[in-house]
Amino acid sequence: MTGVPVSKRVLAGAVVTAAAVLGTPSVASAAEELTVCTAGCDHPTLAAAVSAASAGDTIRVTEDLTVAGATTVGKAVTITADAGVTVTQTGTNARTFTVTPAGSGATISGLELTSADLVRGEFIGVNGADDVTISGNTVHGPVQQGPMSGWVTNRAWTNNDVDGLTVTGNTLHTLRTGGYVDGGSGVIAGNVTWNTKGDYLLGEQADFEIAGNSAGDPSLPSEWGIVVFAVNETPYDVQALGAANDCLTVWDQATGETFIDGDCDGTADTAPPAGKDECKQGGWAGFNNPSFRNQGQCVSWVVARG
């Protein structure tokens, strides 16, 4: 009994007494991690883990996992995976997660999602849930053949009736659609897309901040980057959207305005000079892709083209 101040011993006794009165250990409310794998983890399926989880818990997939059908996420949990782990949908629809209103605050992060067969549907559907985060995932379908207009409609995510949806740092490729962004608000930033018919389709009442996204594999470009449907009620600035997202094209279907930046310099491409006169009196400076250093280079380009 040396060196222990009386006050500390008194305090320790008080804590024990409080815990005894409450009848539960003080750690009961702390966030827990629940592991998922076919055998040997806390739970064998995502659905079982979500069922057992409480808001604030993290569900971690530890090895490649096949799933058949969708898991309903109706709690503010985080679903993630160890690096390199793939979750493969084996059902007849790609829908792997359905985030319901009770799942407001949920996070789906760090997953690789794909499907065994070419099936339609969105891998993540967010319906009526607020403040959901989709971050750092890689989502792709099997390779599709033929023109994109005939591709099976699979999508990384869809949303409807959401506030504060955050979609950041994801890699979305080889899908008919990256995000089908319907009613609601949020942020789409820092995602990389390629090989889709449309990276981000903005449907009715989609009011999102879209910046810092970029195009991936230039050998497999998407047909369109950001498409604002005619029914959309948010006034998007097409040129500003194009400038804010690296190498993504933009198309406002209500006005027909587009932003095309084939050389990815952040400036909309122009029609090329149709004749030498268009190069003169400073005209050369207004062209983009091709761009010119001076009038002489512009004229030479026209002459070489015949």
Ligand SMILES: [Ca+2]
């Ligand atoms: Ca350009």
